[in-house]
Amino acid sequence: MQPTPYTTNPPVRIAVAGAGYIGQAHIGAIFKNNSSALSAIVDPSPNAKIYAANLQVPYFEDLDVLLKSNLTQQHTDAVIIATPNHLHAQQALTCMRMDMPVLVEKPVTHDLASGQQLLEALTMSKAPVLVGHHRAHSAIMKNARAMVHSGQLGKIVSVVGTAWFFKPDDYFESSPWRKSKAAGPLLLNMIHEVHNLRMLCGEVTQVQAMTSQATRGFEVEDTASITMRFDSGVLASFAISDTAASPKSWEQTSQENPAYSSYPDQNCYYIAGTHASLAIPTMTIHSYTNTQQRSWWKPFQVSAQPAITDDPIANQIDHFVRVVRAEETPLVSLHDGLENLKVVQAIVVAASQGITVHMASFNHSSAIA
Template identity: 45%
Template structure:
């Protein structure tokens, strides 16, 4: 294949849909990847889609009619995910869609079923599943180092600037609040660490910004194992208790290496994530006894880059999706159950 003008194209041919905040990160990673070639950028805004070294298109059908990508990364606004995934599936092109897989369960079910029926790989961008920090935490829990997990505390507290909402009005509307944009990552992380969430309760507030969506939420969870969890979320809180600020995996954010955003506690010990500070009893567990404290040693890596490696391997038929459409749908169901619990004031089973 050749680019317009006759330049040969090598490597896995990737198109990116959506050139916003996260889309630009995907674009940079694709351009830098030695095994990928960026072949097109889709965005309705010509100023957003141009200047990336690849042809720009206003919509997905036009791009697919003119280009033959091996894979497509969908990073458009949440409400457009279903239609963009379906367009790729109908064309038989493997797709990596940013989380959430869709903004509604019905839309997600359509996309997931279509991909399964067509045999087209569908990956959901819960990129923290590719984090070495999460992998080390999961392995610690799998080995039973903490004993039986009984509780988990989580936080997603950060302060988004006003221009974040001025630049993309959809973030002020239903489907664009911090539950679906941010907390869904934490829901997925907690599912990966502690297992399925079988009941949720929540309260939300929009008092700080007054938008049509929440800016703050308090959540409680019951896991299938019997463990309980709580999470505080706010995108108007001047705090550094979020994955972005504690993990150091995204250089766009200041790093606070002394902070955790999760603490998982079991009957014999506890683990802070992402610091990976491990405190366990070496003898009989008792609040009178000292802990043995250590820090797990993990080599850092950008999980978005690792996710792109994985997507390329899936496109080439070398592996199956780590987070497929069905898994993304489970996380979406649980996350939307939180909004339903907040709306009704009653516990909800995802």
């Protein structure tokens, strides 16, 4: 991995805590971005130490040590937290208390109680917090959002989405935290879908759900079916499974991450309005030629816009650099990240108690009840 020459001086110097799967993706994006530099790697694992030595960057086992060291004052402008979910809150709090700008991977934290602590710390901190919902930086989502909000689909009435994919056994064996209740496809994956759906349909007001762990047998679910009502009146049905042999997921349809096999003729979201429907990410639109004579007896005009695919992780680093330089405010704020978490926690409660969860009265006590 060769750093790109800097075009701006000085580059924003970013330390990455957690050099696992996504941490290394951030490191790659930092190297490619000509306005950022990698200041340090923080990760207690022996593999990370070797990785840092290969990259010839300063290495720390502990974030506190990095932040308290003189090196920080001189060489680190911002931190990315890409550690297991249950560590996010404590590490983010440490950064916020030192007024260190931070990008926290999703879920911003693993429970709403620690989310509350983060919100309180934000009021005292001078530094911005960006949450790593990188699909907010995706060209596909930008395009889809513009289409939905342009009104060309009419009033949106119904959404169907799938996140069906198959995680291999070594995904769980290499990082056993992924089998725990602090992980699972709801907290790890559905949270991305929730953010996407909020970008398209507005705020979630009610949630119903069923979950199953029957196939993998972990303490956390492997499969879920979810129904959501949005403040816009839209109803959404979403099916997610990490043990489903299907290409119908964002990862395998969007072509944003070449590491995944990809199926460009497949979709993962269907947005139905009163005048047309949109399949994402192929951007296929079925619309009536005569809007006055809409009927299931009439043929649709079918059009597809070629999907514009870019790299949202790279776009996110670009944005983070501008956030650190106070040129932009976080596109995905701490409040946004916590709202996504709240919806996911509501899904867990709706499933475990067999109830409809009303988001307006849902808080961290309901989440643990």
